[in-house]
Amino acid sequence: MADFDILIVGAGIAGASLAAELAPHARVLLIEAEDMPGYHSTGRSAAFWHETLGGPLVQPLTIASYPVLAAGGFLKPRASLEVAEAEGVPLLDKLAAAFAGSGVGLTRLDHDGVRQWVPRARPVLVAGLLESTGADIDVAGLHGSVLGAFRRAGGTLVTGRRIDRIDRGGGIWRVQAGDWSASAPVIVNAAGAWADGLAEMAGVRPLGIQPKRRTIAQVRVTTDDVPDNLPLVIDIAGSYYFRPEGPNRLWLCPHDETPVDAGDAAPEDIDVAIAIDRFETVTDWKVAAVERKWAGLRSFAPDRLPVFGFDPDMPGFFWCAGQGGVGIQTAPAAAMLGAALVLGRSVPTEINAIDPAPYAPSRFGPLA
Numbered sequence: 112m113a114d115f116d117i118l119i120v121g122a123g124i125a126g127a128s129l130a131a132e133l134a135p136h137a138r139v140l141l142i143e144a145e146d147m148p149g150y151h152s153t154g155r156s157a158a159f160w161h162e163t164l165g166g167p168l169v170q171p172l173t174i175a176s177y178p179v180l181a182a183g184g185f186l187k188p189r190a191s192l193e194v195a196e197a198e199g200v201p202l203l204d205k206l207a208a209a210f211a212g213s214g215v216g217l218t219r220l221d222h223d224g225v226r227q228w229v230p231r232a233r234p235v236l237v238a239g240l241l242e243s244t245g246a247d248i249d250v251a252g253l254h255g256s257v258l259g260a261f262r263r264a265g266g267t268l269v270t271g272r273r274i275d276r277i278d279r280g281g282g283i284w285r286v287q288a289g290d291w292s293a294s295a296p297v298i299v300n301a302a303g304a305w306a307d308g309l310a311e312m313a314g315v316r317p318l319g320i321q322p323k324r325r326t327i328a329q330v331r332v333t334t335d336d337v338p339d340n341l342p343l344v345i346d347i348a349g350s351y352y353f354r355p356e357g358p359n360r361l362w363l364c365p366h367d368e369t370p371v372d373a374g375d376a377a378p379e380d381i382d383v384a385i386a387i388d389r390f391e392t393v394t395d396w397k398v399a400a401v402e403r404k405w406a407g408l409r410s411f412a413p414d415r416l417p418v419f420g421f422d423p424d425m426p427g428f429f430w431c432a433g434q435g436g437v438g439i440q441t442a443p444a445a446a447m448l449g450a451a452l453v454l455g456r457s458v459p460t461e462i463n464a465i466d467p468a469p470y471a472p473s474r475f476g477p478l479a
Contacts, residue, residue, distance in 0.1 A: 113283050115140045115267075115295040117453065120274060120286070120309055122148035124254050124439050125431050126301030128446035129453075131257040134264035136454055140293055141266060142286065144273035144305075149254050151375065152303050152408050157327055157354070157362055158439040159343050161191045161245035162215045163206060165437040168416055170213060171465045173437065175444035178461070185253045186246035189354070190342040192220075192228055193240040194393070202347040203240045216243050228342055231395040245343060247354075248439055257442075269293075277313040284313070284427060297453060299429045304373035304408040306432035315425045318475055319413045320433045323368040326382040328404040332396040335359040351389040360402070363390050368409070376406040411435045416469055419449050423473040429453055430472045 115138045119126045122143035130141045145151070160180060162173050180186050195203050207217055220239040225232050228241065262268065272288040277298070279285070284298040302309040304322030311317055337355050345352040346366065353363045365386040387398050412418050412433035422428040431449055434441070444462050451458040452467065468474075 113294045113296055115293060117297045117299060118142060118284060118286060118293060118295040119299040119301055119431075121301035121303055121305075122258070122268060122270070123151070123153040123301065123303055124149065124250070124257070124442045125303070125434055125445065126299065127254060127257045127261060128442040129299065129301065129431055129449045130266055131260040131264065132446045132450035133453060134261050134266035136450075139261070139266045140295065141261060141268045142272050142274065142288075142293070143268065143270045146271050148258060148268070148270065152410075153250060153254055153439065156250050156407060156439055157364070158248035158250045159189070159191065159245060159354070160186060160248055160440045161242050161343070162213075163193075163210055163217075163242060164440065165415075165435070167209055167213065168469045169437050169441065170210075170215075172417075172441035172444045172448075175447075175462045175465060176441050179443035180246075180248065180253070180440075183253065183256060185249045185256075187249070188246050189340070190228070191242045191245040191345060192225070192342040193242075193345050193347045194225055194229075194232070194236045195238045195347045196235050197237050199346070199348045200238050203238055206347065207240060217241065218243070229344055229394065230336065230338065233393055233395060236393055240347070241342070250439055253439065253442070257446075274309065274312065277309070279313070279427070282427065297427045297429060299431050299449075299453065301431040303432065304410045306410060306430070308373060310428075313425070313428060315422055315428050318418060318430070318433070318472060320410050320418070321370055322373050322408045322410045324371045324376045324406050325364065325409050325436075326367050326378045326386065326404070326406045327362050327364045328378070328383045328386055329356055329360060329362055329402045330387065330398045331400045331402055332359050332361065333399045334396065337361060337396070346389070346393075351386060351393075353390055361390075361396075363387060365389060371408070373408070376408050378404040378406040382406075409435050413475070417441070417445065418470060418472050419445060419467065420452055420471040420473070
């Protein structure tokens with residue numbers, strides 16, 4: 112007899128949110144390799160809610176997540192602003208066209224318009240696309256909330272259990288970490304950067320989910336004129352973003368996506384230097400000091416869309432992986448969708464307009 116109904120491997124925001132949705136309906140064990148859930152990705156994220164992130168196929172998950180995030184008090188309004196140098200203007204047009212008729216509030220700006228939001232923007236920033244409905248996300252608060260809901264619903268969390276063996280027999284999965292083990296008929300792969308490795312351990316074809324390093328530095332600038340309402344400023348060409356973080360401080364990112372092996376990511380000095388150089392090239396702010404720096408992992412499927420659903424070739428193996436940079440802003444809706452798929456139930460009314468097909472693991476076809 113199985114110990115549980117469902118095993119979820121990975122207690123970051125994706126696994127924890129799904130666990131909270133499932134716990135009222137099943138015996139769920141949430142397994143985390145580290146001593147602290149969310150150590151590698153969730154806890155290192157500069158999360159932001161904005162509809163255009165991830166593209167039109169991710170937008171339904173983002174929109175459906177907003178009411179939950181807002182009701183929980185996890186959002187602080189902040190606009191986002193995609194900016195472009197001359198050669199990047201066609202990319203602004205492409206982004207605007209991709210979301211035409213979608214209901215996203217996008218406003219085209221010239222250089223003077225950009226300067227109204229970014230007062231030290233240099234002339235090189237010739238245009239922008241403002242998305243006024245964005246928000247900072249309280250990642251720690253959200254993650255703690257879903258873990259709390261999971262426990263209150265009777266779920267069991269174990270930490271410091273790095274799975275080293277997975278077997279299946281008689282329709283039951285058994286996972287082992289040293290001399291510890293647990294079993295259930297369903298296993299959920301929410302292992303983030305380790306998702307493909309976990310699949311291979313279970314005898315499941317990997318999907319090509321690639322962890323990539325993302326670097327952030329908190330810097331202090333030489334002047335105290337960083338506006339409180341400064342947007343999240345994103346280069347449309349994908350070479351940097353920055354956002355305010357208190358008086359005369361900002362978070363800078365070189366928008367790096369360096370393929371790495373799954374592990375404890377650490378920032379590279381060169382990436383921090385690149386972020387500073389790009390920031391000082393497009394604004395008149397000067398960095399006085401780097402106060403702290405860190406790196407996290409973002410994991411992408413080959414088509415950069417999340418993967419939610421049962422593996423087409425292995426019964427009882429459910430994918431919840433490949434969220435890339437949208438895992439936090441889509442977590443509530445993704446969890447509701449994932450729970451419905453795991454339990455074989457109709458999706459709740461909050462997400463009944465979401466088509467699960469774009470996220471299904473079967474989209475990758477048979478092994479070549």
